[in-house]
Amino acid sequence: MATTPMPPNVVAGNPGFEGNALVAPPPPPLTDMTGICFRDQLWLNTYPLDRNLVFDYFALSPFYDLTCNNEQLRMRSIHPLDLSHLSKMTGTEYMLSEVMEPHLFVLRKQKRDSPEKVMPMLTYYVLDGSVYQAPQLCNVFAARVGRALYHISKAFTTAASKLEKIGYVDTENENATLESKAAKETIDFKEVKRVDHILASLQRKLPPAPPPPPFPEGYAPPATAEGERGSETPQAEPQPTAVDPIIDQGPSKRMKF
Template sequence: MVDQRDALGTSWHDSTWIPILSANNVMDYFAERTNPFYDRTCNNEVIKMQRINPDHLHNLVGLEYTLLHVQEPILYVIRKEHRHSPNQVTPLADYYVIAGKVYQVPDLGSVINSRLTSSINHLQEAFKEARSYARYHPSKGYTFEFKSQNGQEPETKKRKRETEKELGSLFQTQRVDMLLADLARKFPPKLPNQPPPPNPDGEVKVERAESVVSAAPSQASEAKTKPPPDKKPRLA
């Protein structure tokens, strides 16, 4: 018998049976000695060796094979099961006979695993192709450059790329503004010490006081420097 781990990747056929294969002899075809899916310790072999009517197979207990579905002339489904009583069986495996070739039917876990593996493979190929189109520039960030069907760059993208060389992109402008704002927060500029804004009322008072003070010494100096007037004798 074939190992269960390798059963899903194994097939078997006998070309001499294929032209005459039918629902009447498909069980004999499946019971060929060279078929790796057939277990010779089953009850089918016991009935064949003892030349008992196959209808008595339901009265035995143990491993057996039964024809489950027929779609002539190309499809036959044979089930491997363990019989506990005439009315109770436990299915173990199913086999397809398609165009004379025998395959084991995969179980649900194997089908889901195969579908997930195939999906993951396609996703990996998609990400790999997407990474091949990705481009990074310090001033622009990440961009994608897709090629046309003939392998050349589209004219619109070419003109856009040439225009972006002359003018800064939005990413470049925002990036520079963000860096400048970050530097301004970390290193605020030091402004020179300036006096508080003067009070208009106080300024007027100070100017008036200064004018009074400055005017007082000037009058005193003039009084000192000015000669006294000549006193003339009053005539009687």
């Protein structure tokens, strides 16, 4: 008959005593151990990593809590993941939730209050023989938001530095443009006098302009502004309506071809 393995701190069926001295149980592992991992290459070379032995491998890691219900089942030579016995107990326990042999095993640490009521606490996974603690969802969100804010802040800093350089160059170009424009708009009076002298000499060399042709017979020039102002006075006589001698000749005076 196989004997039940006894831990070193249990003597004569009294846990917590070693001889006549009281030995305190080891403290439970820390809550946040996401920065470390566990791997025992000697164990992996000796035993296969499957759903039946993965808990024994996990129990060697610092993530394992010796005060859990699974450890009590191991002391009674019962498989530590036997749900028929775990559901009848209360307290902390480990449960194998996901399995992808032989690469990935997910174990969930939870607190059982009744056969139907459990509260998840932490999650661990064994990936290709290495044991890790999965980070909590709030920590994942905090890390992602912090990383996004860092990149956004860096992008704004880079954009601000480039805009400062562009603004400095634009200011220099604008000043240079204003200076060149002011230089172009400066009037050279000597050049103006020289151009006037050339135009006057050319005008003297040209023949005088011929007189304008006379108006047709019966055509009266339109009244000027002075004539209109004079017509507003009561002494002015009404002016006859101007008649175009070419257009207003009537049908009898038009030429026949």
